Amino acid sequence: MSDHSIKLANLLLSGEEQLAITHIHTVLTENDRLTLYEDLLTPAMTYIGKLWERNEITVADEHLATAICDFIISDFEFRSSSKEQGNRKKVMLFGVEGEEHYIGLKMASAVFQEFGWSVRYLGPNLPLRHAETAANAWQPDVIAMSAALSYRLPTLKKSVQVLSQTAGHPTVLIGGRMAPHVHFEEEAASGPGQVIIMSNLRELHRWLTFAQEGVGTINAFS
Structure with a gap:
């Protein structure tokens, strides 16, 4: 991690x-x-x-840092917003039930907006039944979920199974700290919707670039 990120933290x-x-x-x-x-921002957070996990800072400290990080993202997006409509494909983003981390989701939302997508950011800790209802009603092209902690993985896997079967059979993207360490082969094979794991925002940016240029999609399991 760079000195710039440590100073920012x-x-x-x-x-x-x-x-x-x-x-x-x-x-x-x-x-x-x-x-x-x-x-x-990501290295700083x-x-x-890690400081919180080692009890070197309090929950209040972590919440304060998160709130300021949230403000910085919103301020940056306001200053760099574009009226470009793009292809208006649709993406729905949220944290699975019990998952309270949301900064990464906000960043991902902004990257989708940069490519002209219509974005519905539903925030953290969304019960699966509500996510399923929203997906069937809005029929997004992509559903993006995050997993920051290992004990959320059973909920995440269930969400993949259910949401990949919703109307339109959307592509499901998985991000967050745990994304590089988990596999969803069974869920990907169980239905027509593709399941893709994104390790970071640069991977998402590349995937969106390829999709925009009509090159195809990145299969996380190839």
């Missing part, structure tokens, strides 16, 4: 919202969404998560 933990934004602007040479998300 310390500013977030100190509640120094404006200093954090100033620090980001000194590091970024342009409005580079991926650099902000992947090289600054991962570092903060």
Whole structure:
């Protein structure tokens, strides 16, 4: 992790919202969404998560840092928003029931918006029955879910099984800290919807670029 990310993490933990934004602007040479998300905010929040796991910071400290990180993402998206409509494919994003981490989902939502997708961000901790109802009603092309903690995996797998069978058989994307460490071969083979694991936002950006150019999709199990 870079010194820039460690400094940013310390500013977030100190509640120094404006200093954090100033620090980001000194590091970024342009409005580079991926650099902000992947090289600054994600490492900073991962570092903060490890401090919390080691009891070196309190839950209140972690919540404060998360709230400021949320504000920074919203502020960046407001300043760099575009009226480009693009292809208007649809994506629904949420955290599975019991999953309270949501910063990564917000970042992913912004990447989809960058490519002109119609986005419905349903937030963290969404019960499966409500996700299923929303998917059948809106019929998104893609459903994106996150998994940050290992004990959420049974819920995540059940969600994959159910949501891949909803109207339109959407592609299911899995992200979050646990995504690189799990496999969903059985769920991917059980229905017509494709299941794809995204290790980071740069992978998502590449996948969306290929989809936009009509190159095809990235199969996580190839």
